[in-house]
Amino acid sequence: MDALLDEARTIWEGEIDFKGQRLVEFLTYTLLTISGLLAFLVGFSTQDIYRTLYIGLAGTALTFLICVPPWPFYNWNPLPWLPAKTMKGGGAQLQGISIEVDGRKIS
Amino acid sequence: MHNTLTRVQNVFGFFTSVAFAAAAAIAISVLLSPQAPTASLELRSVQVVKGRPHYYSTKREEYAHIKFDLDADLTTLFNWNTKQIFLYITASYPSSDPSTIPPSEAVIWDAIIPSNYAPWHQNTYIHPTPKATTKVKKTAKKGKKEIGKAYPAGAQPGIIKLDGQKPKYQITDVSSKIADRSNATLTLHWNIQPWVGALVWTNTKTVGRWQGLQGGEAKFNFPPLKGTEVKKDELKTETGGERNRGSPA
Numbered sequence: 001m002d003a004l005l006d007e008a009r010t011i012w013e014g015e016i017d018f019k020g021q022r023l024v025e026f027l028t029y030t031l032l033t034i035s036g037l038l039a040f041l042v043g044f045s046t047q048d049i050y051r052t053l054y055i056g057l058a059g060t061a062l063t064f065l066i067c068v069p070p071w072p073f074y075n076w077n078p079l080p081w082l083p084a085k086t087m088k089g090g091g092a093q094l095q096g097i098s099i100e101v102d103g104r105k106i107s
Numbered sequence: 108m109h110n111t112l113t114r115v116q117n118v119f120g121f122f123t124s125v126a127f128a129a130a131a132a133i134a135i136s137v138l139l140s141p142q143a144p145t146a147s148l149e150l151r152s153v154q155v156v157k158g159r160p161h162y163y164s165t166k167r168e169e170y171a172h173i174k175f176d177l178d179a180d181l182t183t184l185f186n187w188n189t190k191q192i193f194l195y196i197t198a199s200y201p202s203s204d205p206s207t208i209p210p211s212e213a214v215i216w217d218a219i220i221p222s223n224y225a226p227w228h229q230n231t232y233i234h235p236t237p238k239a240t241t242k243v244k245k246t247a248k249k250g251k252k253e254i255g256k257a258y259p260a261g262a263q264p265g266i267i268k269l270d271g272q273k274p275k276y277q278i279t280d281v282s283s284k285i286a287d288r289s290n291a292t293l294t295l296h297w298n299i300q301p302w303v304g305a306l307v308w309t310n311t312k313t314v315g316r317w318q319g320l321q322g323g324e325a326k327f328n329f330p331p332l333k334g335t336e337v338k339k340d341e342l343k344t345e346t347g348g349e350r351n352r353g354s355p356a
Contacts (some may be wrong), residue, residue: 012111013110013111014111014114015109015110016108016109016110021108021109024108024114025108026118028108028114028121029121030270032118032121032122034123035125036126036128036129039129040129040132040133040136043133043165043187044133044136044187046156047186048187048224049187049188049224049302050132052129052133052226054213056125056126056129060118060122060125063118063122064115064118067114067117067118068111068114068240070111070116070119075341077317085355
């Protein structure tokens with residue numbers, strides 16, 4: 001039951017990795033700006049305001065489709081968690097990994 | 108942007124900014140489309156009688172019934188951002204003391220002229236068919252009912268050709284006396300209603316690419332009061348599409 005709930009929460013939250021976040025931000029601003037500009041220019045050149053409306057709405061729908069769901073390519077660069085310190089071996093797995101916080105070495 | 112909900116919020120938030128910017132660009136772009144409206148407005152007849160001008164009038168008073176001819180070309184007012192124009196004709200006449208009291212102004216006729224892209228609405232104006240073509244129309248009418256347009260057949264929105272048009276509204280004065288007033292003016296006005304942007308009223312001066320209205324004014328005097336020699340038929344008014352509003356009585 002808990003596993004099922006966890007899975008449901010993962011789907012609902014749809015988290016993506018840091019590089020994915022940078023990518024999705026770039027895509028949101030680019031796609032919406034382009035669709036807005038295109039909508040105005042096409043409508044103005046054909047003198048048909050309905051074209052502006054529909055191109056703008058279609059561009060927005062496309063942006064929602066591309067940017068909102070956690071598509072796999074937003075999760076290509078996940079940051080791995082460190083192993084737990086309470087693991088067998090008293091944190092032997094931490095050997096060889098240097099952790100720095102504010103320039104100070106912690107381990 | 109780390110989870111679905113924030114992504115929805117961010118995309119929608121920026122969409123509103125883009126939509127606002129596009130709307131602002133559309134509203135400003137109308138300044139680029141040239142306008143050159145022309146109109147010829149003439150008084151056909153004016154009669155002043157005494158009676159109850161409306162069904163709900165509580166007193167008998169003098170009222171004026173003004174017929175006019177209008178030949179207007181307002182097609183350039185219809186650009187890509189024009190939804191419809193509200194066209195109206197006023198009669199204005201100076202007050203008894205022009206230095207302190209402003210002139211009176213009353214609407215005698217109006218019409219909503221939609222653009223070809225505007226959705227159909229029952230209140231919009233239906234241009235009367237010129238008399239010469241009514242006989243030809245009758246034979247074609249048998250098949251299906253033709254939907255009237257706000258301009259003569261074969262023309263485009265903004266063309267108005269009215270010959271001896273009855274007023275929609277008789278006009279009265281607050282003093283109940285309107286006969287024998289002189290220096291009155293019939294004036295054509297409009298209000299352009301865009302899809303997005305500002306409402307624009309009649310401009311008589313040239314601003315940028317928008318030329319002022321040429322013509323659209325007629326001087327006249329109100330005649331003396333007439334008695335019962337005026338036939339009721341002569342004083343009929345036009346009803347617009349808005350008579351359909353609300354439930355049928």
